[in-house]
Every structure is written in structure tokens, then in C-alpha cells.
Amino acid sequence: MKRGAAVALVIAAVFLAYRFYDHSAPERRYKAFAEEVLHRRFDKAAAMCDGLTAADVAKGGLDPAMLQTLFPSRFDVQSRETDSDGTVTLHAVQSVLFNPPGVESAVRPAMVARLNQTLKLRKSGGVWKVVACENNLGGMDSLTR
Numbered sequence: 758m759k760r761g762a763a764v765a766l767v768i769a770a771v772f773l774a775y776r777f778y779d780h781s782a783p784e785r786r787y788k789a790f791a792e793e794v795l796h797r798r799f800d801k802a803a804a805m806c807d808g809l810t811a812a813d814v815a816k817g818g819l820d821p822a823m824l825q826t827l828f829p830s831r832f833d834v835q836s837r838e839t840d841s842d843g844t845v846t847l848h849a850v851q852s853v854l855f856n857p858p859g860v861e862s863a864v865r866p867a868m869v870a871r872l873n874q875t876l877k878l879r880k881s882g883g884v885w886k887v888v889a890c891e892n893n894l895g896g897m898d899s900l901t902r
Contacts, residue, residue, distance in 0.1 A: 783845045783878045786885040788832050791851050791874065794892065795830060797821060807879065807886035817892035819853065819870055828854035828866045844879045844888070850895065871895040 786805065793802035795818070799811035806814065831852040838846040851874055854866035877889040 783837075783847065783885050784832075784834055786878060786887070787834070787847050787849065787874075787876050788830075790876070790887050790890075791832070791872075792830060794818060795827065795851070795853060805887055806890075807881050807888050809887065809890070814890065817894075818872065819894065823857050824853075824855045825858045825860065826856040826862070826866075830854065842879075844877055845885075847874075847876045847878070849874050849876070854900070866900055868897060868899055870897045 790802055790805045793799075793805070794814055797815075799815045802814045803809055803811040831854070832849060833852070834847055834849045836848045840846070851872040853870045853872060854868075855870065856862055856867045860867045871894075873893045873895040875889075875891040876887055878885045879888050880886075
């Protein structure tokens with residue numbers, strides 16, 4: 758009896774871990790895609806898409822002339838909607854931490870830019886692909902205290 762309960766518990770844990778992993782896959786793809794776009798690797802970002810070209814992906818975002826040093830972004834997925842056809846729509850904010858030209862610091866960023874993003878992702882061939890993206894500058898702030 759104890760052995761059967763232990764096996765059932767292991768099966769349930771594996772199932773829940775798989776469901777969590779599969780549920781978070783669109784968010785992981787979004788974050789990887791957003792980082793590629795931020796670093797202006799549009800070909801790599803377009804490879805994560807279905808129906809979007811590097812030129813489509815390059816629209817919007819930040820002017821590279823204002824980014825001297827980039828730090829890892831922070832992401833806030835504010836909402837997630839799933840359509841009847843399985844398409845997932847994410848509404849998120851990417852906080853881009855950076856130093857503008859003339860500010861030297863490898864330790865901490867001097868500014869933050871917030872990008873309001875809306876992405877649609879669809880599972881194709883077992884992989885989540887971006888099928889639409891909108892990337893708008895929401896604002897910038899100084900982080901100096």
C-alpha cells in the first residue's frame with residue numbers, strides 16, 4: 758500500500774512539473790525573443806518567429822545610440838490570454854537597465870527604459886513561435902539616488 762501511494766505521488770509530481778514547465782514556455786520564449794531584439798540581433802529574433810522577418814522585428818524599441826552599456830533586463834508579464842486556437846497573447850513590460858553614453862559603470866545602471874510589449878505566440882512544430890509583436894517605449898527614468 759505504501760509503495761503504491763509513493764508511486765502515485767511521484768507520478769503526480771512529474772505531471773505537475775510538466776504542466777508548470779509547459780505553461781511557462783511562452784514566457785521563456787518571450788524573454789529570449791525580447792533580449793535578442795534589445796541587443797539588435799534581429800536575425801536570431803526572427804528565427805523565433807513564424808511569419809515575421811528581421812525587418813518586422815526591428816520596428817519600435819530603443820535607439821541604439823543611447824545605449825552605451827546594457828544590463829540584464831527585468832520582465833513583468835502583466836496578463837496572459839489564450840485564444841481558442843491555442844494562441845497565447847502576453848502583455849508585458851520589459852525594463853531595460855542601461856548606461857547612456859558618457860556614463861561609465863560596470864556595477865550598476867544609471868537609467869531604466871520601460872518597453873510596453875504585446876506578443877502573440879503559437880506552438881508550431883512543438884516550439885513556441887512569435888507570430889505578432891508590438892514594442893513601444895513607455896518611458897525612461899534615472900536610477901541615480
